Amino acid sequence: MQVAFTQVAYISGFKLFVYEGARKGGMAPQEITLQVSNDNITFEDHESFTLQNVNQSVVTLDEPAFGRYVRLVVKSNYGHNAIVIGELEYYGKFVQGQIDLSEPTPLDPNAITCASIYAETPNASDGVYYLEPSSLHKGNGFNAYCDMTNLDGGWTLVANHKDAQDSLATKNFVEPTELGVLTDDKWQSVLTSMQIGIMTVDENNKVAFISKKKLQRSLCVKISDVASLSYPVVPYDTAYLWHDEVSGCSSTGLDYSYISLSTQYTSRADAYLTVGASLYQHATKFDIWPYINTRYSGAEQDQLRIYVK
Known part of the structure; x- marks a missing residue:
């Protein structure tokens, strides 16, 4: 399940809802991974979770996630062949101004540090x-x-x-x-x-x-x-x-x-x-x-x- 934002988002957590019939039938997600990307091509694993078999799961990230594209990858459920997610809400806000999303630049070869x-x-x-x-x-x-x-x-x-x-x-x-x-x-x-x-x-x-x-x-x-x-x-x-x-x-x-x-x-x-x-x-x-x-x-x-x- 993927979401595309119009600008870089700061994600601090999410809420996932599963309907009662799907939960009882074993279709609720169990092992999931949150992934982020800024180009919609290369996604990085940000954090993985084990969800309980309940109607509503509220998750706070250990570390905030940054990205324009965010998706949940469901790796297992509670036994059914199908996986069902009723609703998904992300918590956070959009980043205002510039934010450095780059990796560290190479060290100046002539630098003495x-x-x-x-x-x-x-x-x-x-x-x-x-x-x-x-x-x-x-x-x-x-x-x-x-x-x-x-x-x-x-x-x-x-x-x-x-x-x-x-x-x-x-x-x-x-x-x-x-x-x-x-x-x-x-x-x-x-x-x-x-x-x-x-x-x-x-x-x-x-x-x-x-x-x-x-x-x-x-x-x-x-x-x-x-x-x-x-x-x-x-x-x-x-x-x-x-x-x-x-x-x-x-x-x-x-x-x-x-x-x-x-x-x-x-x-x-x-x-x-x-x-x-x-x-x-x-x-x-x-x-x-x-x-x-x-x-x-x-x-x-x-x-x-x-x-x-």
Whole structure:
């Protein structure tokens, strides 16, 4: 069963209805896979589900799906030769503006990044290295700290932030032992060379990771929207390095995800407090999430080192 939209859709879930006679006759879907495409030619499996033999199934996706074409592939039912679906509703909204649906571009062969250094020298150790993130910056390189240990190495440190700070101090060089963020020119230089995504490491050495694809497919604050780490985007009351949300961009309800770079405490009418360096995941999940609390990291950490690769 396939649906064609007039523009890219952000799908967060769906509801499937089966008539009682079909359900009793074993015709209700059991094993299904949601697939998405942007050209109606190449479809990718997004997520698979096992449905119960009931009249109505409401499914929330673990990760939102993006695409102009969406279809459900039914792989099995409850015993009948025929498969029957009475009604199908998708939940989500249309994406406004531009959204990056492309795969990562090839790394500039002339670039000198933490990732390229690690690729050439896999036994390289953590430390300071000279970088020229693209050929456009030839001769205008700078020193940066590289994490060559976590998640296959090759990560560039761009920010080291902690709760309840008055400001985000800009630095030509960010160290793991001192708070601060890269200057705007260096941040943009590292950002343009990003291939993989963002890794965070907290004061307890817990590592989280989110892919570039998710960082760019945000409906609120895409990573490319952030021109300055010292003045991040503040759509409501929290400064974000990245922010995704299904309904609006006010960080309300249970459908938002973010990387916070806030300073001091911020409050709003419902007395909710947001502070400092923290991660949140609802609709869009981090690819690696090390915290016991499955939604919010702030109860278990106060400081985050933020790396780009």
